[in-house]
Structures are given as structure tokens and as C-alpha cells.
Amino acid sequence: MGSPKHQEVPQAACGHTDAVHHPPDREEIQRRKLRVKETLRCPHCNEKLSKWLVPDTPFIEWSSEFQYICFNDACAYFADGWATLASQGSPCSYRFMFDPPTGGCYSIPVPSAEALRDGIVESE
Numbered sequence: 001m002g003s004p005k006h007q008e009v010p011q012a013a014c015g016h017t018d019a020v021h022h023p024p025d026r027e028e029i030q031r032r033k034l035r036v037k038e039t040l041r042c043p044h045c046n047e048k049l050s051k052w053l054v055p056d057t058p059f060i061e062w063s064s065e066f067q068y069i070c071f072n073d074a075c076a077y078f079a080d081g082w083a084t085l086a087s088q089g090s091p092c093s094y095r096f097m098f099d100p101p102t103g104g105c106y107s108i109p110v111p112s113a114e115a116l117r118d119g120i121v122e123s124e
Ligand SMILES: [Zn+2]
Pocket: 042, 043, 044, 045, 046, 047, 070, 071, 072, 075, 076, 077, 096
């Protein structure tokens, strides 16, 4: 008795099932960040990034018409962001964002899980 049930691992189409239950360590995240350009996957949760149309705003100058953002609500980066920002007095979190022209990895602040979803471009 007391033997743990078999952990159910979702079967991804590509066969990569790592990091679904266990967040990767910092080194692994750094390695993945270097490869986001090719994988277009979030270094934190390994989910596919969503192509995202930047908003038309005079306040921010975007380097590209599109960015790639992780919209996985279970993403550790996003999930942990609430507590991190709450401790700074801000009721927000942030999502992982990849900037294609520079290859840079950024965080974009979001006030809710629904925020920014309007800009998601359906991948064909
Ligand atoms: Zn993610």
C-alpha cells in the first residue's frame, strides 16, 4: 500500500515529454534560450510559442511586426510571476516573449491570463 500511482505523462506528437511536470533548472533554461530561434518553444515550459501581432501603440517601438509569446497558463514563468510581482506590490504577472529580429528573450507584463490574447495569430 501507499505505492504511488503511475505518473501520467502526456504524449506529445514530437515525442518530447520532458519538463511537463518538472520545471527545468537554470542551466537547461539558458540552453533552451539559445535555441528558441530554431525551436520556437518556451524555454520554461517547452510549449510552442504563439505568433503574436504587436499592438499599434505610439508608446512602444517594436522591433518587429510579430513577436512570439508563451501563452501557456501552466508555464512556470507565468505561474510564478504572480507571486514575484505581488511581492513588489503589482497585481500582474509576465509571459515569456521572444523577439525574432534580435533573437532576444524578454518578459512582457500581463494583468491577467486573458491579456494579449487578442494579438495571437492563428498558425496555418
Ligand atoms: Zn512557457
